[in-house]
Amino acid sequence: MKPVAVSTQVTCFHCGEDCGKHPVVAQELQFCCEGCKMVYEILNQGGLCDYYNLSKNPGSRQTSIVRENKFAFLDDPSIAQPLIAYSDDTQTHVSFYLPQMHCSSCLWLLENLFRLNQNIISCKVNFTRKEAEIIFNHREVSLRSVAELLTSIGYEPYISFSNIKDARPGVSKAKIYKLGVAGFCFANIMLLSFPEYLGIDGKEVNLVRLFRYLNLLLSFPVFFYCATEFYQGAWRSLKHKFLNIDAPIVLAIWVTFARSLYEVLTGTGSGYFDSMTGIVFFMLVGRILQDKTYAQLSFDRDYTAYFPIAVTRLNNNGESSVALPDIKLNDTLRIHHQELIPADGILTRGKALIDYSFVTGESLPVVKEMGEIIYAGGRQTGSNVEMLVIKEVAQSYLTKLWNRDELKSGKKDEQRSFVHLTSRYFTWVVFGIAAITAAYWLVNDPTKVANSVTAVMIIACPCALLLSNTFTNGNILSMLGRNQFYLRNAQTIENIAKANHIVFDKTGTLTNGASLEISYEGELLTPQQQQWIALLASQSAHPLSKAIAEHLGDRSPESITGFTETGGLGLRGSIAGKAICMGSKKFVLGNKQGDEKTAVYVSIDRKYRGRFIVKNHYRENIVKLFSKLRKGYSLSVLSGDNAGEKDFLQNLLGKRAGIYFHQGPHDKLNMIKQLQSTGKKVIMVGDGLNDAGALKQADAGIAVSDNCNNFTPASDAIIQAEKLPLLHKFIRLCRINKRVVVSSFIISILYNVAGIYFAVQGNLSPMVAAILMPASSLSIILISFAATNLAAWKLGLK
Template sequence: MDQQTIHQQTTCYHCGEDCGKNPLVAYGKNFCCEGCKMVYGILNTNGLCDYYSISKNPGSNRKVVVRKDKFNFLNDEKIQRSLLDYTDKTQSHVTFYLPQIHCSSCLWLLENLHRLNEHIISSKVNFVKKEVSIIFNHTGISLKQVAELLTSIGYEPYISFNDMKKAKPGLNRSKIYKLGVAGFCFANIMLLSFPEYLGIDAKEQDLLSLFRILNVILSLPVFFYSASEFYISAWKSLRHKFLNIDAPIVLAVWVTFGRSLYEVFTNTGSGYFDSMSGIVFFMLIGRILQDKTYEQLSFERDYTSYFPIAVTKLVLAMEETVALPDIKLNDTLLIHNEELIPADGILTRGRAFIDYSFVTGESLPIQKEMGEIVYAGGKQTGANIEILVIKEVAQSYLTKLWNRDEIKEDKNTKQLSFVHLLSRYFTWIVFSIALATAIFWYFNDVSKIWPAVTAVLIIACPCALLLSNTFTNGNILRILGRNKFYLRNAQVIEEIANVEHIVFDKTGTLTTGAGADIDYKGEYLSGRLKNKIATLAAQSTHPMSKAVFSYLNSPSKMPLKDFSEIPGYGIEGIVDGDLISVGSRKFVTGDNTNNESSAVYVSVKEKVMGKFIFRNHYRNNIPSLITKLKNKYGLSVLSGDNDSERAALNKIFGSETELSFQQGPDDKLEKIKKLQRAVKKVMMLGDGLNDAGALKQADVGIAISDHSNNFTPASDAILEADELPKLYKFIQLCKINKKIVLASFAISILYNIIGIYFAVQGNLSPMIAAILMPASSLSILLVTFGASNVAAWKMNLTKQNKE
C-alpha cells in the first residue's frame, strides 16, 4: 500500500490565506509572508491587535511588496494641490480611496491611525465609498508618508490620473433641502387645517382667519422653492416641444395654489394648501429615493480613472517623478513590474511581457523586444523596462480607442420610456377634459365652472401614476444594488426587461482574471523531475513559466548551469546534470505544425515528456446560468482571444451559440450592430476598454468588475463578477418590475376615470378631491412597494450581501 502524505492547511493569522508547507512563525502566530508578519508587528507594537478580535483574518494579503519609492510623486507640489481637499499653515485634509476596505475591522483600524502616528489628527471612513478622510499635521508628516503609513498596514491608496482633475462632483443636497422645507410646511399646514376640517366654532372666526394666513405664509416656500424641481423639468421638456409627466404636476400645483389664494382672500374658504404641499412632498421623496440608489457610482469614467497619477521619468540616468499631463515626446520612462504603460512608445531597454487584456481581450501577455512599439494601456508583467515616448498621453492608441464617435454616442437618443410616452397623452387628455368641462358648464351653470375644472385638475394629477413608477423603480434599484448590480438609472430597468439577445465577452467576463487552469498530459513526472523542471521555470519572468512553476509546487533549489532563454520560444538549461527544455512546440520538439499558443512543452535529455495545457478558468456557476438563459434568449460570445477555448465554450453554450474569436474593438462593435439589425434589443457584458464601443452601442451595456477599483467603460450598469451567476434572476426581476408598474398604472387610471366622472358633473368638491388624491397615491405606493419586495423575496434577492 502506497504511503500518502497529507498536507494540513495552515492559515495566515493576518489574511487567512494558506501558508503552504513552511509558514513563517513569529509572535506565536503563523504568517504566509513577510508582509503579513510586518503588518502584525506594526499593530502589535502600537497596541492595535484588537483589530484581529473584531473579525477573523481581517487583513489583506501582503505577498506583493510595494516598491519603496512608489509614492515619491506625492512630494510634487502640483500633485499635492490637486489631491488635498484643504490646507493651511499646519493642517491638511485629504481623502484616499482604499479598495481593500471590506469589514468592521478595517473601519476600526483606519479610524485609529492617530495611534500609529501622533501627527495624524483624525481619520474618518466612508464605508460605502471605501474612502478615508484624513486630517494630518503636515509639519510632522508629509502626504507621501501618510500614503506609506496606510500601505504599511495593508491599505494602499488607489490614486488615479483622474483624481488630479477633481472631477468628482460633490453630493447634491438641494433636493434634500427642498424635501425638508416641503415636509416642515406640509406638516404644519395640516396641523393648522385640522380645526376647520373638524368644524371650528363660528365664534372663533378671528382664529380661523389667522390659521388661513399662516397657511398662506407656509405655502410660499413650498410653491416657490421646493416645487422648483418640477418647474425646471417641465420647462426643459417644453423647450424641446415635449410634454413630460411633470407638466400636469406643475399645473396641479399652480391651480391648487391659485384657487387656494382666491378662497382665502375672498373669505370663501380655506383653500387646499395642504394638498399642494403634499403633492410636492411626496413627489420629492420618490425622486430622492431613486437618486440615492446610484449616487455613489461613477459611470462616466475614462482612461484617466485607470491610469496612475504619475510615473518615473529618467533624466540623465537620474530618476524623477512626473505627472502624466507633463509627459512629453522623447521622454524616457521607467516602467516597473505590474505598472501600466501610460503612453505609446518604443522599448529601449529590457524585455517586455505586456498584458494587453484590458485593451484587446487577449488573455496571454505579449513579448516585446528592444526597438518594438508598445502601446498605452498595456501592463508590464516582468522586470523593469524603459520606453521612449512617441505619443503623448492624450494622443495614445488607448485614448483614441476611448474617444471613438460610437462611444461618445448619447444613449438618450434611444426610445424613451413608456412612462414618458404615456405621460404625453395623459397630459393632453387631462387638459382636454378640463377644457370640455369648462365649456359645458359655461352654457349650463357658470357657477360650477371653477369648482368643476379645479376638481378635474386635482383629481387627475398624475401623482399616483408617477409615484408608483418612481417608488417601484427606486426599490428595484435598491434591491439590485444590495446584490452588487448597479444601474445607471431607472430607465435601464425597462431596457433590461426588453432584452432579446445577450452577448458575452470571454476574457475577464466568463473567465476570471486570476490566471488559468493547467493540466499536464504526458509521461509520469517523479517528484525529483518536477523539482528540476520547477528550478528551470523559476529562472524566467515569462507569465507561462511562472504559472508552470506555481503548478509544480516544488522547492526549485537544485543546481543549475548554462541557462538560456530564447524570447518568445522557450528556456533551457542543465539542472542537476540533466538538459531540460521548456517552451513552445517548435522550441522543444522542432515540429512547427499546429503550434499551440496555450500549451508549454517539456523535454528531459532531448526526450519529449509531455505538455502543460493552459485553459481559462471559468467563473463558478457559469454553466448553470447559461442553461437558464439559452432557453429564453439568443446568446453569442465575442472574444479577443484565440479559438483554443472553442471546445470548452461549445460544451457550456451548446453548438447553436455563435462563438467569435480574435475580435478587436471594431469587430465587436460591428457584431452588436448586426445583431441589432436582426433583433430588437441586445445586452452586452464585457470588462475591458476593447469592449467600450460594443457596450455603448448595445441597448444594455453591463461592465463586469472583479475589483471595485477596476476601470469601467461608460456602461449602463456595473455588475460585480461574483454576482454574474444571478444575471437570470436580475433580468426576471426587471420584467416583474415592468408588470408591477403597468398594473399600478391601470389602478391609477381607473381611479382617475372614476374621480373625473364625478368631478366633471360638479358633484365632487375640490376639498374631497384634495383628500382623495394623497390617499390614493399612498395606497398605490404600498401595493407597488410590497409587490416588488415579495417578488425579490421569492427569488432570494432580499438578503443584503455582506462585504
C-alpha cells in the first residue's frame, strides 16, 4: 500500500474523533490512538464488526488507559459480595453501570458479549439506566475478568462505594397500579351511569338498581385503594400540623362517597360515583406526571459516590486491595495515576502532582514533596506514589465537611408550595358558602340542608387547583429535561422561580476545566527561541509546561543539556549553548511581589524576556448569559482559585457583583447562609465537591456537569454544561409556571361557580356533576399544556 498524503482530516474508525497528524493504521483503517485500535482488534477477532455497521463511529475515545490491576479489588469476596445480585452453584448475576453506553451499537455489542467469552451466559442491557445485567459462570470466569473484558472493549464499569449501599430510586409502581385500577373503575362507572343520564325507562326498576349497585361495587377499590395516595398525604401533613392541599381533597372524596352510598342504599338517587372516581383518576395522572424521575440521574450523591471502592494497601507481604471503610490509621497506600486520594495522609514515596480542582476549585494541580500532608479527594496525576494514612476516611478534612449534620438532614424542613396555602383560603371560602347555604335552607326548607351542603362540598373540591399544579409542573419538568436541565422534583421549579440572587462557582462552572488559554506578553520571541522554549517545556509533565509546549507547537530539533526541574517552580536547561529558564516569578526573577495571575516567566541567557499568561477557558456564551442575568438578579462568584481574573469577572458581572477568591468549602457555605440571613433567596450554581455544602444550603442548588452520568454533588438540579448559557431562559420558564397554575385555576373556578349555582339550590343532579367535573379537568389540562408550550416556544426552547 502506498503511503497516502493526508491532507484532509482523518477521523478515527472507532470513535469518530480527529486522528491528528499521525493516525494509527491497522488493516487499512485509521485510528486516533492505540486504545481505539485495540478495541477494534478485539471485536474483529470475536467476529463482532457489525458493531461498526449499526451506527457510524460508535466507539468512545480510549485516551485514558486503564491500569492493569485496577479491578483487582473484585477478587476480594467481601468487596465483590455486595455488587452481586444473585449467585448459585454455577451462575452469578451482576449489574454494572456503564456510563459509556450511548447508541444502538453499544446495546448490540454488549448483548453479544457472550461471543467474546463463552463463560458469559447472557448480558441484558437497560438503556435508560445505562446498566447491563450480566450472568456468568463464576467457576470459569471471575467477576474481575468480566469487568476487565468490558473495559477492554471500551465500556469501563463505574463502580463506586455508593453503588453498594443503595438501590437507585425508581418510579413508584404502587402509584401506577393505583392509576390502572382507578382508570378501570372510572371508565366502567361512567359507562354504567349512562342509562340513567339518558333517561332509562322508569319501569325498569331492577335494572336501575343493578346499575347503581354495580357502580357502588366498582367505587370500592377507588375509595379504599386508589385514593389512599391522598389519605397518606393528608395524614402526613396533619401530623406536621400543616394543612396541605390533600386534606380538603380527602374531605371532598369522603363527603361524595358518603352521600352516594346513602343515596344508593336508600334508593333515593344514583350517587356521584363517576365524579368521585374521575377526580381520583385525573389527580393520580397529574401526580405521576409530576413525579416522573430521571432514572439515569442521581441527585443524592455524597462523597462516597465520588471515591473509589477500594485502594491498594501495602503490607509486609506485597500489596492487597482494601475497601475504603477498612482503611486504618498508619496503613501505607499506593495511589496510582488518575486515582483519588481516599484519606488524609503523609506522602512517603514519589512526587505527587495532585489535582484538587474538583475538591477545592483550584484550577491547577499542586506539587507535593515527600513528607507533606495530602488531603483526601485530590486526584494524583503522573507516577505512582505511596502515602501513610493519618486520618481515617470518615475523619478526613473534606469528608468531615460533607458529614456535617446540617448538610445531612433533609434540605428544607418543610417544603411549602404556594398551592397548599392557596388551597387553604379556598377551603375557607367553600366552608363559608356551605355555611350560608345551610343557614338559608334551615330557615326556608330544613329538608334540603344536608342535600345542598354536601353538594357544595362535592363541587367545590380544590382538585382543580391540584390538577393545574401537577400537570403544569409535569409539563415544565419534561420540557426542561428535553433541554438537558434536570430538576430533582416539582418543588425545585418554585424555588428557582422565587430566587433573587445567583451565586456561581468559577472553576469547572464558568470555565471549562480541561482547557487553558495562553497568551504571551514581553519581548518578541524569534521562531527559533520559541522552538527552544517548546523543547524545554515538553520535558516536563507539569500541566502548565504541557500547555505551553502545545501552544508553541514545533520543537527545536537540537538537544538539551543540563535539564533540571524544580518541582512546582520551574525548569532549567541549555539548548544550543543558551541557558533557558522558565517558571514562576520567584524562580526566574527571584522576587514574588504583586503577582496574582497564573503566569510562566521566561529568561534566555539570564535575561528576562517575557511571560506566558495562562487563563482558564470560559465556556461559550457565558458573557451573553451574564448580560441577561444582570438585569434581574444580584450576582456573585465564589472561587477557590487565585484572584488572577478578578477584573475580567467584575466586568462580566457588573460593578455591584460580589467576587470572592480563595474560598474554601466552608467559606462558600457560610457566604450562602449570610446571603440568606439578609432575606435573599439564593440559587447556587457549582460543579465540584467544594460546592457541595453551598449547593445544599442554597434555596436551589444547580450542579453543572459535562456529562450528566458522571459524578455530580448532591443538588436540586443538574444542568448539562453546554446548556448553561440558556440558564436565564430556564429560570424564566420556572417563573411562568406559577402564572400558568393560577390562571388555569381561575378558569376552573368558573366551572365551580356554575356548579355551586346548582348546589346551593340543593338540586345538583349527578349528571350536571358528571359533565362539569371532566369538562373542568380536561380544560385545565389543555390550558396548562398549551400555556407552558407556548411559553417555551416563545423562549426558543425545545
